[in-house]
Amino acid sequence: MIPLIGAALAPGLALLCYFYLRDNLEPEPISMVIRSFIFGILLAFPVMVLQYIFQNEWGINSVWFNTVISPAVVEEFFKWLVVFHTAYKHVEFNEPYDGIVYAVAVSLGFATLENFLYLVINGKQVAMWRALLPVSSHALFGIYMGYYMGRAKFANANENPLWLLFVSLMLPMCFHAIYNFIFLSVNYWLFMVVPYMAVLWWFGMKKVELAHDISSKKIHNRPH
Numbered sequence: 001m002i003p004l005i006g007a008a009l010a011p012g013l014a015l016l017c018y019f020y021l022r023d024n025l026e027p028e029p030i031s032m033v034i035r036s037f038i039f040g041i042l043l044a045f046p047v048m049v050l051q052y053i054f055q056n057e058w059g060i061n062s063v064w065f066n067t068v069i070s071p072a073v074v075e076e077f078f079k080w081l082v083v084f085h086t087a088y089k090h091v092e093f094n095e096p097y098d099g100i101v102y103a104v105a106v107s108l109g110f111a112t113l114e115n116f117l118y119l120v121i122n123g124k125q126v127a128m129w130r131a132l133l134p135v136s137s138h139a140l141f142g143i144y145m146g147y148y149m150g151r152a153k154f155a156n157a158n159e160n161p162l163w164l165l166f167v168s169l170m171l172p173m174c175f176h177a178i179y180n181f182i183f184l185s186v187n188y189w190l191f192m193v194v195p196y197m198a199v200l201w202w203f204g205m206k207k208v209e210l211a212h213d214i215s216s217k218k219i220h221n222r223p224h
Helices: 002-021 030-057 063-088 097-122 124-153 161-185 190-220
Strands: none
Touching (some): 002 124, 063 161, 124 161, 124 190, 161 190
16 A cells, blocks of 8 residues: 555655745745645545536536536636635735645645545556656646736736636636547547647746746845
């Protein structure tokens, strides 16, 4: 069981450390980041219950809904809700890059429990595939969510924070739905999902760099 737990935890913690350590301006309190990660783990349980209700209590048996729409909408909505209520309004969320740190932490907490349950059922021989695709995809969706939440909290006079918050929710939902759609609809999904993920990661890392630059300027422009 210990090797299984290690295989489930390793990719999520490695990615979380990477994004946390990139914040060399005003690093977030490690307790806040760990708390967000734990909230993500706990979030997996009500999400699974809700998805069970959709399928078994409400009789929604559409493969399209249960495979594409439900995971994308339900998972990303609840992750967004947790980030908004536990981090966005917190005093420690004091620079745009913080949105990425907290959204990625919640997303990777969720992905870690999901990964653990999958490995329990299927064995650790699928651990590498799980790390490269499902776990990393949750981190990726968290980047976009956190970037636009950071933009919303520190919006300038020409930006609409409500619109940016809306984008921070809808983009991860759309990207997640397309990701699931590829697995459902394409026979040779590997040839589609790899370039799709590569493009999203390329633009996602640009968002990371941009958020870091905006944060740096904001900190340097503070009155001393």
